[in-house]
Amino acid sequence: MHFETLSIHAGQPPDPATGAVMTPIYQTSTYVQDGVGRHRGYEYSRTGNPTRAALEACLAALEGGQYGLAFSSGMAATDAVLRLFSPGDHVVAGNDVYGGTYRLFERLLRPYGLDFSYVDATDMDQVKAALRPNTRLVWLETPTNPLLSICDIRGASEIAHSHPSQPLLAVDNTFATPYLQRPLELGADIAIHSTTKYLGGHSDVVGGAVVANDPALHQQLAFLQNAVGAVPGPMDCFLVLRGLKTLPLRMERHSANAEKIAEYLATHTRVARLIYPFHTSHPQIELARRQMHSGGGMISFVLRGGALAARRVAESTRLIALAESLGGVESLIEVPAAMTHASTVNSPLAVDPGLIRLSVGLEHVDDLIEDLERALA
Ligand SMILES: Cc1ncc(COP(=O)(O)O)c(C=O)c1O
Numbered sequence: 307m308h309f310e311t312l313s314i315h316a317g318q319p320p321d322p323a324t325g326a327v328m329t330p331i332y333q334t335s336t337y338v339q340d341g342v343g344r345h346r347g348y349e350y351s352r353t354g355n356p357t358r359a360a361l362e363a364c365l366a367a368l369e370g371g372q373y374g375l376a377f378s379s380g381m382a383a384t385d386a387v388l389r390l391f392s393p394g395d396h397v398v399a400g401n402d403v404y405g406g407t408y409r410l411f412e413r414l415l416r417p418y419g420l421d422f423s424y425v426d427a428t429d430m431d432q433v434k435a436a437l438r439p440n441t442r443l444v445w446l447e448t449p450t451n452p453l454l455s456i457c458d459i460r461g462a463s464e465i466a467h468s469h470p471s472q473p474l475l476a477v478d479n480t481f482a483t484p485y486l487q488r489p490l491e492l493g494a495d496i497a498i499h500s501t502t503k504y505l506g507g508h509s510d511v512v513g514g515a516v517v518a519n520d521p522a523l524h525q526q527l528a529f530l531q532n533a534v535g536a537v538p539g540p541m542d543c544f545l546v547l548r549g550l551k552t553l554p555l556r557m558e559r560h561s562a563n564a565e566k567i568a569e570y571l572a573t574h575t576r577v578a579r580l581i582y583p584f585h586t587s588h589p590q591i592e593l594a595r596r597q598m599h600s601g602g603g604m605i606s607f608v609l610r611g612g613a614l615a616a617r618r619v620a621e622s623t624r625l626i627a628l629a630e631s632l633g634g635v636e637s638l639i640e641v642p643a644a645m646t647h648a649s650t651v652n653s654p655l656a657v658d659p660g661l662i663r664l665s666v667g668l669e670h671v672d673d674l675i676e677d678l679e680r681a682l683a
Contacts, residue, residue, distance in 0.1 A: 310554045317363025329360045331544045353532045357540035368484040369497045371517040373524035380500025382536035383514030393419025395442040400427030402450035405647035427457040434465045441471045447478040452642040452663045454581045456590040463493025485557040486599045503633030507549035513538045560603030564666040579608040605664040613659035622681035632665035
């Protein structure tokens with residue numbers, strides 16, 4: 307079936323008990339058992355819940371994977387993947403990742419005993435050179451947050467899978483979504499999401515997801531999901547399921563709006579540098595076009611005038627809200643160095659303080675451009 311059909315129906319047959327077209331919110335912590343240890347597939351809602359099961363099946367179908375797992379946040383999903391490894395293991399990660407991911411790696415997992423190397427993952431030679439006999443994981447974001455660099459998923463998969471240490475390749479697919487890019491089909495072992503963003507799509511829920519194909523890997527991750535317990539509640543699963551139904555339509559419009567705004571910003575005298583994966587100025591536009599269906603809804607740009615100018619513009623838009631997060635129907639603006647990526651300040655991953663990140667929403671593009679025009683003036 308096609309993506310549009312799967313996004314509405316995968317994992318969500320009409321409710322067998324009532325015929326309800328929408329998956330019910332099974333707001334229950336436990337399930338009656340027919341005899342001791344004899345249950346109907348569910349025993350306790352940390353372990354499994356029918357609303358969550360529907361979401362997990364839908365996420366797996368959309369990513370073109372066998373198994374989906376839902377988590378209480380994108381960070382919980384990331385944490386579950388990293389818990390697969392033991393002290394002494396090594397991870398190669400891209401040097402432009404979400405600030406919270408960097409914080410988890412450096413402030414919790416390095417003291418625990420994992421070792422991390424950060425490389426420019428747009429350069430596959432750097433990824434290859436960083437692999438060691440104890441490398442167990444290659445962690446990529448593409449497009450990266452916030453610089454929107456593109457990493458070659460197929461290239462990274464070939465490098466990882468031909469290395470003697472056989473590291474897994476995990477791709478944080480939050481920015482692209484499976485509508486624009488499917489990492490598992492390009493050779494990744496794991497796709498990760500903050501479902502808080504485009505998958506939920508309406509800025510009303512925090513969640514995360516992990517999708518994989520290998521049954522043994524899925525078993526380990528499902529064990530961690532239950533043992534650690536960072537699971538989403540049924541209401542949150544319902545909200546993500548509802549968001550997924552319009553994902554293809556929303557992504558088409560996010561991309562169309564962002565393309566027009568990128569064109570507008572590229573020629574603006576106050577803008578020193580525009581970054582958008584499908585803009586002709588992007589150094590990796592060909593790779594972006596190969597592995598993504600369209601450019602997505604995220605734009606980054608650097609203003610002439612540095613940090614002060616960035617702060618003033620971000621505080622001057624009226625329609626575009628000054629807020630962290632991204633991927634909702636409404637447009638958001640932020641200054642990563644002072645907001646989402648504050649945890650990377652004074653680190654090798656520090657972000658240009660003059661950079662602005664824009665999450666282009668679904669408003670009429672002329673209204674968005676008018677708002678930017680006023681703020682830039
Ligand atoms: C690329 C990326 N990955 C992961 C996360 C973490 O997700 P959450 O905020 O749902 O924990 C974020 C959050 O902004 C993100 O942008």
